[in-house]
Amino acid sequence: MSMQLGYTMMTEQAGPKDLVSHVVGAEEVGFDFAVSSDHFFPWLDSMGHAPNAWVTLGAAAQATSRIDLMTYVTCPTFRYRPAVVAQQAATLQILADGRFTLGLGSGENLNEHVAGEGWPAVSVRQEMFAEAVQLIKELLAGDGYTTFHGDYFEADGAKIWDLPEGGVPIGIAVSGPSSCELAGEYADVMIGTEPKPELGEMFDAAGGAGKNRVGQMPISYGTDKAAAVTRAHDLFRWFGLGWKVNADLPGTAGFEAASQFVRAEDVEGSIPCGDDVDAVIEAAKAYADAGFTHLALVQIGGDQQQPYLEWTQRELMPAWRAAFGS
Numbered sequence: 051m052s053m054q055l056g057y058t059m060m061t062e063q064a065g066p067k068d069l070v071s072h073v074v075g076a077e078e079v080g081f082d083f084a085v086s087s088d089h090f091f092p093w094l095d096s097m098g099h100a101p102n103a104w105v106t107l108g109a110a111a112q113a114t115s116r117i118d119l120m121t122y123v124t125c126p127t128f129r130y131r132p133a134v135v136a137q138q139a140a141t142l143q144i145l146a147d148g149r150f151t152l153g154l155g156s157g158e159n160l161n162e163h164v165a166g167e168g169w170p171a172v173s174v175r176q177e178m179f180a181e182a183v184q185l186i187k188e189l190l191a192g193d194g195y196t197t198f199h200g201d202y203f204e205a206d207g208a209k210i211w212d213l214p215e216g217g218v219p220i221g222i223a224v225s226g227p228s229s230c231e232l233a234g235e236y237a238d239v240m241i242g243t244e245p246k247p248e249l250g251e252m253f254d255a256a257g258g259a260g261k262n263r264v265g266q267m268p269i270s271y272g273t274d275k276a277a278a279v280t281r282a283h284d285l286f287r288w289f290g291l292g293w294k295v296n297a298d299l300p301g302t303a304g305f306e307a308a309s310q311f312v313r314a315e316d317v318e319g320s321i322p323c324g325d326d327v328d329a330v331i332e333a334a335k336a337y338a339d340a341g342f343t344h345l346a347l348v349q350i351g352g353d354q355q356q357p358y359l360e361w362t363q364r365e366l367m368p369a370w371r372a373a374f375g376s
Contacts, residue, residue, distance in 0.1 A: 056266075271349055291309060
């Protein structure tokens with residue numbers, strides 16, 4: 051199965067001007083698509099950034115011409131209301147000339163607590179998310195004025211006036227049966243951060259057969275492997291905590307505490323570090339085997355993007371094309 055190679059605009063580790071410059075570079079060296087995180091906080095203080103993803107993506111849409119763009123992912127229930135997300139997505143799709151996919155997820159306390167509305171139980175969050183997705187779909191369909199009365203959200207005579215031709219594809223992040231069922235019914239794309247075949251199987255069973263699946267995988271490229279491991283441990287040791295932990299911790303101090311006993315060798319064992327192309331390809335094969343059609347790599351370190359892009363063009367990309375086509 052072919053699998054496209056993606057670039058990640060990691061808003062937690064670079065400022066907005068750098069993020070736009072990086073994605074321009076990613077387009078120039080041949081990446082197929084780019085995804086952007088959407089955070090109010092970084093995971094750890096050492097990451098040091100959290101610019102607004104939507105403003106940055108608007109600039110990226112104007113600065114690029116070929117590479118596809120995607121939010122990975124936006125939570126439409128607390129910081130943003132569904133109607134605002136729909137309007138933002140429609141506008142960005144016009145600016146991007148049809149290259150944008152709206153990736154949605156149920157969010158993390160880390161980012162959404164800033165709205166001051168608390169962080170309810172996961173079952174309530176999933177109900178809110180499902181309702182938000184329904185409203186966004188209605189608004190992007192553009193069928194006149196929308197009045198929506200839900201258990202969590204209301205819309206009174208809402209209408210998106212600037213709608214893109216061809217609409218806006220929607221991706222939904224999945225982690226278990228309920229999210230796979232929602233994605234199978236409403237999404238054009240499945241989003242997953244773990245190469246679990248059962249997620250795709252549940253997505254298929256709920257109506258997602260034949261649709262794209264977009265994954266994400268961190269790497270820490272560097273010619274000095276020890277330095278690459280140290281960087282990955284400093285900035286990304288939270289990565290292995292799991293969805294349940296990552297969704298509920300309220301701030302960077304919580305992630306510092308939760309990851310304090312993660313060792314450098316633990317990180318090295320789960321994230322490809324150094325300049326071994328074969329190690330990256332081998333790790334990516336797990337996603338291809340699980341049915342993913344797209345995989346966005348995260349290069350750890352905001353100041354390491356240019357050497358990473360050069361290495362990708364020179365060494366990784368030829369090996370990727372040989373292994374996964376596309």
